[in-house]
Amino acid sequence: MEPRITVSLVQQGVWDMPLESMPLAAGYIKSTALADDRISERVTIDIHNYKGEVTLAAMASDLLEGQPPDILACSVLGWNVRTFGLLAETYKQLNPDGLVVFGGTHVANQAERIFRMYTHVDVIVNGEGELTFRDLIHARLDGRDGTGLHDVQGISFRDREGTLVTTEDRPRIEDLDIIPSPFLTGAVPLTDDDGRFRYDVALMETNRGCPYKCSFCYWGGAVGQRVRAFSRERLRQELELFAKLKVHTIVLCDANFGLLPIDEEFVDDLIEVRNLYGYPRALETSWAKNKSKVFYSIVHKMKEAGMRSSFTLALQTLNQDALKLMNRRNMKVNAWEDLVEWLDGEGLDCYAELIWGAPGETVETFMEGYDRLSKHVSRIAVYPLLLLPNTEYAEQKDVHGIISVRGDHDDFEYVLAHRTMSYEDNQRMQSFLSWSRILCENAVFRHIWVALREFAGLRQSEVLLDIGAWMTRTDDPAAEPLRNTFEKIAGGADLYGIAVSYLYGSPDAKRMLGRWWNESIRPRVPEEHQEVLDEVFRYDIVTQPVFPQEETAPAEEELPTVVLNGEPFFLREGIPFRYDVRRIVADLRAERTPDLTPGSHLVDLHYRKGFENFATSTNHEEIVHFMGMTRAQVDLELAGDAADGQPEVAALLGDRGGCG
Structure with a gap:
């Protein structure tokens, strides 16, 4: 029987608060990887979701005590890149053959700087991470290290001579439903030991992409692009799950909610679910910059239903x-x-x-x-x-x-x-x-x-x-x-x-x-x-x-x-x-x-x-x-x-x- 490999997906929020912030990005990565039969049979994937006040020492102790993982993958933003860079250094001392992967908007397309600052990072993911990380796990299962990843789209790494290699861009995921729901699959734990919803709010995506290209913004790398949406049926199932857990507020990670007719369908389902279960009671999102007839119709419906936003x-x-x-x-x-x-x-x-x-x-x-x-x-x-x-x-x-x-x-x-x-x-x-x-x-x-x-x-x-x-x-x-x-x-x-x-x-x-x-x-x-x-x-x-x-x-x-x-x-x-x-x-x-x-x-x-x-x-x-x-x-x-x-x-x- 072939040995299992272990993967630790790491996120850390910015604030010190009693409740956790939902690890949505790590959840997408985990659910997509485990949908692959080869990976689900041979790989154990754990999410480590840390609050803002957790120190580097505490993080290292939690992650690396005992047998350190074969792959350490960090969801990087501007507030945690330094911490994760130092964590990678400690990890490599314990597991020199381990693979350190950084993904997120703060490091995408920034491999030259990140590799110069944090020499123990092996791979930078330059776009959507779900399919790319799945391919990286396959490379690991094939016995390859971080210097021979030329066939993996959408990454930067260093080859055996130390030369920076950036592979061809991975096309955007057109059918978002190929990403299994991290909530419906159980990839993200939703309740604490007492059975209560464990996060401050429930994070959801209904779509990806933004048609605008503002000078200050890099929204998930999807600026100036066509909007792609998750299916209504999937989103409805997620809403019902959150309602049964008595989640008060849904926060959407969309760039321009209220722009498309499918957004009104989502609100219709949200109100219907609330009427059935009493929850959710509020919706927060980044509303569409240009307010269309769809937006005004959504607002009317939310007002009539007493749905706060x-x-x-x-x-x-x-x-x-x-x-x-x-x-x-x-x-x-x-x-x-x-x-x-x-x-x-x-x-x-x-x-x-x-x-x-x-x-x-x-x-x-x-x-x-x-x-x-x-x-x-x-x-x-x-x-x-x-x-x-x-x-x-x-x-x-x-x-x-x-x-x-x-x-x-x-x-x-x-x-x-x-x-x-x-x-x-x-x-x-x-x-x-x-x-x-x-x-x-x-x-x-x-x-x-x-x-x-x-x-x-x-x-x-x-x-x-x-x-x-x-x-x-x-x-x-x-x-x-x-x-x-x-x-x-x-x-x-x-x-x-x-x-x-x-x-x-x-x-x-x-x-x-x-x-x-x-x-x-x-x-x-x-x-x-x-x-x-x-x-x-x-x-x-x-x-x-x-x-x-x-x-x-x-x-x-x-x-x-x-x-x-x-x-x-x-x-x-x-x-x-x-x-x-x-x-x-x-x-x-x-x-x-x-x-x-x-x-x-x-x-x-x-x-x-x-x-x-x-x-x-x-x-x-x-x-x-x-x-x-x-x-x-x-x-x-x-x-x-x-x-x-x-x-x-x-x-x-x-x-x-x-x-x-």
């Missing part, structure tokens, strides 16, 4: 010069204001994405665009421009005069300056970017923006700059943890989740925010509107997600738990407000004159339990599902009752922190 405006910039250099100038995405107005009128959540530091952009044009956007959407995610491998920006640095630096904690190239952005400009913007990500993207504040703009004439950017300046000069001891975190963020550490958790979970942090409000913002508000804005600010604070009570809240503030449609919620009853805050905010967003008559308004708020599993991940799509909700909002989400005929509910869905 954050509808993304992936604008990246509003400056025409920058858009041209991004290869996005002619995209319909730039006619966004009508779409926002429509979404807001439908009472639907939306958020926007911007990139700071794009060639052609200046501080002045960026801030002008930011405030123009913030009049329509308050939840804005602002990310610094990264030069990703294989993108036009990375390959044309000289054209734009780009000066960049590699991160201290990752392998990304961060843009420091270019012809329209000086180093000093970039430095001045860092505090703004951090506060925008924390307060706006992660919805620490949701309602004060429109109220401050309408009642005090304060732009959203002004408020963010104000809190940054106040935190720098205040003597409040509760500001010190934030200042320390911001220093590390400036050094390249992704610690936004730590800052968000602190502001959500610490009573001292909430008190400090109140002090900032009273000292720095309230004096800038006309006296006749100060009490109203105080209540809007308090509503933002009180609707923030709730951590487990034993960790954060004094005993006298412990909240009871109620179970609604089988799901547990914290309940905070009878919260008094002098103004009808929700109605005032809804009127302001709809550009109506609100009734500012003071009175007595009692509000009951329900908070989904389990926020501690997401707090440090800066997963803003998930965070909004833990905001305090009225019973009407809970009923809409849990039961899927139509918002049509419930104008009160539709008008107030903005409580979740989206448009307006």
Whole structure:
């Protein structure tokens, strides 16, 4: 009997969080390989899925204790390439004849650099990995080492003389259903020891490919290509499996969902499955950049079914010069204001994405665009421009005069300056970017923006700059943890989740925010509107997600738990407000004159339990599902009752922190 060989597929997420991130890429690799009879008979394949905080030493101990695998294959991204490069060095000490394979967008087509930096890596996979890795296993079964792989398509390796060899490209997989489902086949374990779904969200692909070719993007290497789709029948089976496991949120790894008629079919099935099993209850995805009739039809159906989603405006910039250099100038995405107005009128959540530091952009044009956007959407995610491998920006640095630096904690190239952005400009913007990500993207504040703009004439950017300046000069001891975190963020550490958790979970942090409000913002508000804005600010604070009570809240503030449609919620009853805050905010967003008559308004708020599993991940799509909700909002989400005929509910869905 021929000996078995062993394969370890390794993934590591970026964040330190209680729940795992689903190892979808490794699952595809494993399920495809084991569908081959020869491999399934002679090969053992294990997935090792590590959280962001797992150290290299712990990883090496887990992977290499006892008999190290014959093949070590790593799913590489910018945040883990250094760790995996060092892991390969340790692995080769224990198994010199073993094969180290790197795949993923960060290393594809980058063999010369990767082999120079990490000499113990044997193979780089340059495209889709499923069929390529299957062929690599066959080569190993045939007794070949990493220097004789000339017949394997889509890889780079070094031959016996040490010469770099890159084989011919492997054609894209046309029929995606030849990749067995990692969920239906059991290639990816879905439950923990207690039988509960073990991941933060369920990741799915419905298609691959992107018809656009933006200068900053390399979406799985499939940019500028025709979209290929998985079958409806397969996706339906996966949805039903996740529903039976009570998965709350499906996150699609598609580049442009809502572009094709098959996307509407998927949503039809999603809603039907939810109606049958009660789950899933939310869908998050990268929505199509150009909004077609299919998109609007999908949105209508999701609204009527009470299926939650954050509808993304992936604008990246509003400056025409920058858009041209991004290869996005002619995209319909730039006619966004009508779409926002429509979404807001439908009472639907939306958020926007911007990139700071794009060639052609200046501080002045960026801030002008930011405030123009913030009049329509308050939840804005602002990310610094990264030069990703294989993108036009990375390959044309000289054209734009780009000066960049590699991160201290990752392998990304961060843009420091270019012809329209000086180093000093970039430095001045860092505090703004951090506060925008924390307060706006992660919805620490949701309602004060429109109220401050309408009642005090304060732009959203002004408020963010104000809190940054106040935190720098205040003597409040509760500001010190934030200042320390911001220093590390400036050094390249992704610690936004730590800052968000602190502001959500610490009573001292909430008190400090109140002090900032009273000292720095309230004096800038006309006296006749100060009490109203105080209540809007308090509503933002009180609707923030709730951590487990034993960790954060004094005993006298412990909240009871109620179970609604089988799901547990914290309940905070009878919260008094002098103004009808929700109605005032809804009127302001709809550009109506609100009734500012003071009175007595009692509000009951329900908070989904389990926020501690997401707090440090800066997963803003998930965070909004833990905001305090009225019973009407809970009923809409849990039961899927139509918002049509419930104008009160539709008008107030903005409580979740989206448009307006």
